[in-house]
Amino acid sequence: MLTSMTGFAARTGGADGFSWSWELRSVNGKGFDLRIRMPEWLGAMEAELRKQVGASAARGSISLNLRIAREAGDTGIEINEVALSRILEAISQIEERAGATGVNLTPASASDVMNFRGVMDAPQNREASEDLLNALRADIAPLLASFNEMRAAEGASLHAVLSRQLDEIETLTTSAQGLLGDRAAEMRSNFQAAIARVMDSRAEMDEARLAQEIAVLAVKSDVTEEIDRLHAHISAARDLLTSGAPVGRKLDFLCQEFNREANTLCSKAQNAKLTEIGLALKVLIDQMREQVQNVE
Structure with missing residues (x-):
């Protein structure tokens, strides 16, 4: 079965005085791009x-976010002795330099010192405990x-849609194949009529020349190979849908090949019904390619 590149999951938890939330999401991407x-x-x-x-995941643009905070009522604030000593020493030096130059400074209060970064140390700023890491893991x-x-559920939906589209493409291709016999006779008749309008009379037409021109025209307008390739x-494509492997890139390439054959079919058609089938094929192939963009 197929796997979609589109997915989402969220989870919350708590341990060691912390609460957290995980969020994992992915969207379409040309390769594997993980941002944490x-x-x-x-x-x-x-x-x-x-x-x-x-x-x-083998492919997709994926983001993994973790938000974590101390639980309410558990601040866990402590004095960072190293940072405090460094700040107090700096204050002492500043006051000494200021006094030597006759500058009067307002003495620093305890609250002033506390507001310096790093003096009041929360556990979030230290290494996580092993209990917390294990709970997160x-x-x-x-x-x-x-x-x-x-992603698997989305992939199952994609499988159903793509299978249905392939069935419709096969039906159109078979219909095109069924038109080839009548189309050959129609092309011969139209070609003879066009030559007859140019020639003075049907009796003056060179049968050998006519046969040669019809043969050249038949080769240029033959769509048998295009129909065989479509099949x-x-x-x-059906083999890829059931392979169980990441096949998004291969399916995307096949869609390009499908579109190439449909374009050639339209350009060679010279028949209203065959042209109509070719255009219908192009619409279906475009729709299929849109769905394939979601396949991993």
Whole structure:
């Protein structure tokens, strides 16, 4: 079955005095592009996140966001002794320099010192505990399972749509094939009538020359190969739909080939019904290609 590049999953959790929310989403992309947004102090997890998401998705523009915060009522604020010593030493030096030059400064208050960056240290700014990391890691597998479940459901819908479109393309191709016999007779009749209008009389027409011109015209307007290739593309596309592998790029290439044959069919048609079938094929192929853009 097919897998869609479009997917979404969300999950919330809490442990070690923290609460968090995961959000994983993906949209169409030419290749695999994973963007992770999470606090810097949890950066140690990024490598394993990339590995696990990469094992689940082969293609798509994917974003993984983690928002995490201390639970209400648990601030966990502590004094960073190193930062405090550095700030107090700097204040002392400034006051000494100011006094030496006769500049009077207002003494710094405790609240002033607390507002300097790094003095009051929250656990979010330190390394995460192993308990917290393990709790976050435990969320990844179910998050990916939910994500892949949605992509598989979307893929099943795409499979049904593409199968139906291939059936319609096959019906049109078979109809075009059925027109070839009548079309050959019609082309011969039209060609004879056109020559007869130019010649003075039917009796003066060179039968050998006529046969030669009709043969040349038949070769130039023969669409048998185009119809055979359309049947081959239909068979190849159906095999891809059931392969179970990421086939989005291959299906996209096949759509280009489908469109090439439909264009040639229209240009060679010289028959109203065949032209109508060629145009209908082009519309269907465009619709199919739009759906293929969602396939992984």
